[in-house]
Amino acid sequence: xxxxxxxxxxxxAAAVALGLPSVxxxxxxNDTLVYASDSELENIxxxxxSVREGVIIARHVxxxxxxxxxxxxxxxxxxxxxxxWADPLTLDLDLRRGVTFHDxxxxxxxxxxxxxxxxxxxxxxxxxxxxxNWMQSAEKLDDYKVRIHLKGPFPAALEYLSGPTPIFPAGYxxxxxxxxxxxxxxxxxxxxxxxxxxxxxxxxxxxxTYWKGSPIGEVAIGKVxxxxxxxxxxxxxxxxxxGVDWIxxxxxxxAKQLExxxxxxxxxxxxxxxxxxxxxxxxxxxxxxxxxxxxVRQAIAYAIDRDAMVKSLVRGGARVMHSACFIDQAxxxxxxxxxxxxxxxxxxxxxxxxxYANGFDIEIYAYRERxxxxxxxxxxxxxxxxxxxxxxKFAAVREQSRAGKxxxxxxxxxxxxxNDASAFTGVWFKGDDDDMxxxxxxxxxLDTADTTIDxxxxxxxxxxxxxxIADRSYLLPLFSYPTNYAFTADLAFxxxxxxxxxxxxxxxx
Amino acid sequence: MLVFxxxxxxxxxxxxxxxxxxxxxxxxLSGDLAMAIAGPEAxxxxxxxxxxxxxxxxxxxxxxxxxxxxxxxxxxxxxxYFRDSVASLVVQRMPVTLILGAxxxxxxxxxxxxxxxxxxxxxxxxxxxxxxxxxxxxxAIPTFWLGLSLIxxxxxxxxxxxxxxxxxxxxxxxxxxxxxxYAVPAVMRLxxxxxxxxxxxxYIRTARAKGxxxxxxxxxxxxxxAVVPVVALAAVQFGFMLGxxxxxxxxxxxxxxxxxxxxxxxxxxxxxxQAIVLLLAGIYIGLTLLADLLNAWLDPRIRVA
Numbered sequence: 001x002x003x004x005x006x007x008x009x010x011x012x013a014a015a016v017a018l019g020l021p022s023v024x025x026x027x028x029x030n031d032t033l034v035y036a037s038d039s040e041l042e043n044i045x046x047x048x049x050s051v052r053e054g055v056i057i058a059r060h061v062x063x064x065x066x067x068x069x070x071x072x073x074x075x076x077x078x079x080x081x082x083x084x085w086a087d088p089l090t091l092d093l094d095l096r097r098g099v100t101f102h103d104x105x106x107x108x109x110x111x112x113x114x115x116x117x118x119x120x121x122x123x124x125x126x127x128x129x130x131x132x133n134w135m136q137s138a139e140k141l142d143d144y145k146v147r148i149h150l151k152g153p154f155p156a157a158l159e160y161l162s163g164p165t166p167i168f169p170a171g172y173x174x175x176x177x178x179x180x181x182x183x184x185x186x187x188x189x190x191x192x193x194x195x196x197x198x199x200x201x202x203x204x205x206x207x208x209t210y211w212k213g214s215p216i217g218e219v220a221i222g223k224v225x226x227x228x229x230x231x232x233x234x235x236x237x238x239x240x241x242x243g244v245d246w247i248x249x250x251x252x253x254x255a256k257q258l259e260x261x262x263x264x265x266x267x268x269x270x271x272x273x274x275x276x277x278x279x280x281x282x283x284x285x286x287x288x289x290x291x292x293x294x295x296v297r298q299a300i301a302y303a304i305d306r307d308a309m310v311k312s313l314v315r316g317g318a319r320v321m322h323s324a325c326f327i328d329q330a331x332x333x334x335x336x337x338x339x340x341x342x343x344x345x346x347x348x349x350x351x352x353x354x355x356y357a358n359g360f361d362i363e364i365y366a367y368r369e370r371x372x373x374x375x376x377x378x379x380x381x382x383x384x385x386x387x388x389x390x391x392x393k394f395a396a397v398r399e400q401s402r403a404g405k406x407x408x409x410x411x412x413x414x415x416x417x418x419n420d421a422s423a424f425t426g427v428w429f430k431g432d433d434d435d436m437x438x439x440x441x442x443x444x445x446l447d448t449a450d451t452t453i454d455x456x457x458x459x460x461x462x463x464x465x466x467x468x469i470a471d472r473s474y475l476l477p478l479f480s481y482p483t484n485y486a487f488t489a490d491l492a493f494x495x496x497x498x499x500x501x502x503x504x505x506x507x508x509x
Numbered sequence: 510m511l512v513f514x515x516x517x518x519x520x521x522x523x524x525x526x527x528x529x530x531x532x533x534x535x536x537x538l539s540g541d542l543a544m545a546i547a548g549p550e551a552x553x554x555x556x557x558x559x560x561x562x563x564x565x566x567x568x569x570x571x572x573x574x575x576x577x578x579x580x581x582x583x584x585x586x587x588x589x590y591f592r593d594s595v596a597s598l599v600v601q602r603m604p605v606t607l608i609l610g611a612x613x614x615x616x617x618x619x620x621x622x623x624x625x626x627x628x629x630x631x632x633x634x635x636x637x638x639x640x641x642x643x644x645x646x647x648x649a650i651p652t653f654w655l656g657l658s659l660i661x662x663x664x665x666x667x668x669x670x671x672x673x674x675x676x677x678x679x680x681x682x683x684x685x686x687x688x689x690x691y692a693v694p695a696v697m698r699l700x701x702x703x704x705x706x707x708x709x710x711x712y713i714r715t716a717r718a719k720g721x722x723x724x725x726x727x728x729x730x731x732x733x734x735a736v737v738p739v740v741a742l743a744a745v746q747f748g749f750m751l752g753x754x755x756x757x758x759x760x761x762x763x764x765x766x767x768x769x770x771x772x773x774x775x776x777x778x779x780x781x782x783q784a785i786v787l788l789l790a791g792i793y794i795g796l797t798l799l800a801d802l803l804n805a806w807l808d809p810r811i812r813v814a
Contacts, residue, residue, distance in 0.1 A: 042592065043591065129555070233760075395540060
């Protein structure tokens with residue numbers, strides 16, 4: 001033992017002599033919040049990446065015209081001080097004066113007009129086109145007044161203007177182009193980017209010129225650093241050694257381990273991602289598939305104990321969903337939508353009524369959370385449906401699903417964090433390749449709801465469509481997904497269902 | 510010597526070409542590239558557009574030829590994912606991997622050669638057996654497991670070294686051990702066998718009979734000959750290490766070529782994968798060539814063989 005101890009002190013002495021860098025580099029002591037995640041940004045420009053890490057950085061560096069209060073869900077002034085619909089296709093906005101970009105240049109209507117008109121061009125090669133292509137064009141009315149022309153009535157416009165449509169500096173962007181911008185980007189947000197290191201991460205610093213009175217409030221933490229660490233175990237080790245302060249998407253078993261580590265807080269919170277089963281109600285896999293019969297689909301809904309799955313499997317902030325959307329999204333409701341409580345006897349009876357008293361064989365395709373899919377299969381087998389799991393990579397399952405080869409699809413959808421029901425229903429029921437039910441009636445109702453500006457009328461139409469979907473059991477919503485965050489106990493951090501960590505609102509304890 | 514060199518060069522070039530063609534085919538057989546580029550949320554229309562935009566609608570031989578012509582001009586295209594030139598990406602990430610590989614190889618040789626010599630000298634003894642057990646263990650332990658164990662012991666528990674990254678020399682210590690470990694058994698075994706052969710040969714007996722001192726016999730006469738195959742193996746091992754750095758770079762979050770390759774494969778970022786495959790093959794071939802030349806210098810008999 002003495003030898004080991006001696007050896008250790010020799011090594012430590014050597015380490016000190018050689019100037020070994022201090023292992024912990026993050027934290028309260030040097031006012032640097034280091035957060036780590038697995039995905040690398042393809043491009044820091046928020047219009048040119050599709051990863052969540054890009055969205056996070058965007059929300060700290062750039063600002064949008066409208067702010068959506070994450071607590072109340074209300075739309076508040078941000079870069080725009082007020083807005084009004086001139087007609088369902090025209091939105092006028094007054095802009096804030098006295099805001100400057102990180103290089104000191106003032107923010108004006110030119111920046112808004114340039115940004116939107118630029119991202120609408122095909123040359124801009126915007127990655128997630130649906131975020132912008134509801135706009136026709138943007139027009140300058142005066143230095144602090146802009147008009148946005150829409151392609152069609154689009155009630156979710158305010159939601160999009162409060163999220164994935166940040167404003168770029170027109171003059172600077174025109175000068176440096178996308179390549180230059182990606183290397184040294186500037187915005188009007190509470191943090192400015194000081195370094196973009198390819199593959200390694202991004203360094204942010206509190207902007208000294210950030211405008212007073214912003215709805216996001218006073219920023220407390222001086223520096224924020226994003227590091228790419230692909231391996232989950234390594235991220236955990238970094239957190240435990242103080243190399244990073246904040247990690248997320250921690251697997252349940254790791255989260256449990258981390259809960260026992262002193263000075264680490266584990267937080268489990270709900271996200272907008274919903275897990276669901278989608279059925280081949282049209283008979284594309286097989287014209288005689290039992291799934292064409294609504295009673296069979298309803299039987300499946302009754303057969304699965306979703307409450308039990310949430311309690312024992314999913315855990316941490318998840319909720320059972322009844323409607324084909326995330327319940328907090330604007331327009332989403334489960335009022336008046338048929339519910340399927342766990343009732344295996346009823347499931348069996350329905351199967352018998354449909355002529356499948358002896359059950360049938362079917363395949364379930366899944367690409368993530370194998371254990372959830374296996375639980376579903378267990379429930380189905382208990383009522384006589386002999387389901388087999390076909391677990392594949394996402395791209396492969398989707399290819400087959402779009403080709404009409406998937407009878408039951410265990411899917412999940414995060415709506416791109418767009419807080420509007422259309423971001424969910426629009427994908428699965430509007431007759432596109434991912435629509436497995438192809439019901440004209442449902443589509444018609446959704447078309448109306450998607451383009452109705454009046455929120456109450458909109459809600460009513462969505463409720464009708466969602467009830468129809470549930471009644472015909474085209475899509476069985478299972479539950480919302482939780483995500484586990486783990487961070488240093490020095491940090492006061494709150495999570496939101498839109499999976500948007502707001503480091504600007506975090507502070508040191 | 511010139512003929513020897515030319516012959517080797519021709520072989521090297523054809524190997525590089527074959528490797529590229531195989532990599533190209535494998536990548537295209539692994540699924541729809543356009544769909545992979547488009548990402549999970551893309552519509553079929555976008556996928557179709559990407560297929561045309563990236564030339565993925567052309568017949569495979571045409572695509573390969575296009576790529577080859579570009580590669581001959583050192584134009585490896587633009588990354589599907591980063592939309593940046595592949596050449597600049599590779600140049601940015603290369604140093605980390607080369608440094609890691611060089612340190613790892615040095616670590617491996619510094620451990621393996623002395624161990625091999627000692628094992629050969631004490632043939633059949635407990636040192637020899639211990640060294641062989643060490644070899645078996647070395648080959649049995651997966652790199653990622655060793656990497657994570659090193660992190661747990663030296664970074665998490667003892668806090669001597671950083672967990673991940675590549676910003677200082679300290680960041681290279683644990684990854685080099687994890688990567689170097691991989692090469693130790695092979696090099697050690699080869700050194701041991703080489704030494705055994707040489708030590709049993711007549712000239713060593715003569716040298717000893719002449720009354721030369723044992724260390725001088727061992728290092729001047731024996732090792733120089735025993736090390737000939739080790740040089741070749743070390744070159745091969747260095748090539749393996751550059752490939753093996755994929756795992757080590759992922760575990761230690763070092764953003765080198767290995768990590769880039771890993772990510773690119775996952776995203777089916779075809780131009781990047783293809784360029785890295787060619788580059789690694791090139792380095793590998795270059796090293797083998799270098800080893801051949803070095804051996805020819807060490808042992809003149811090889812030149813005429």
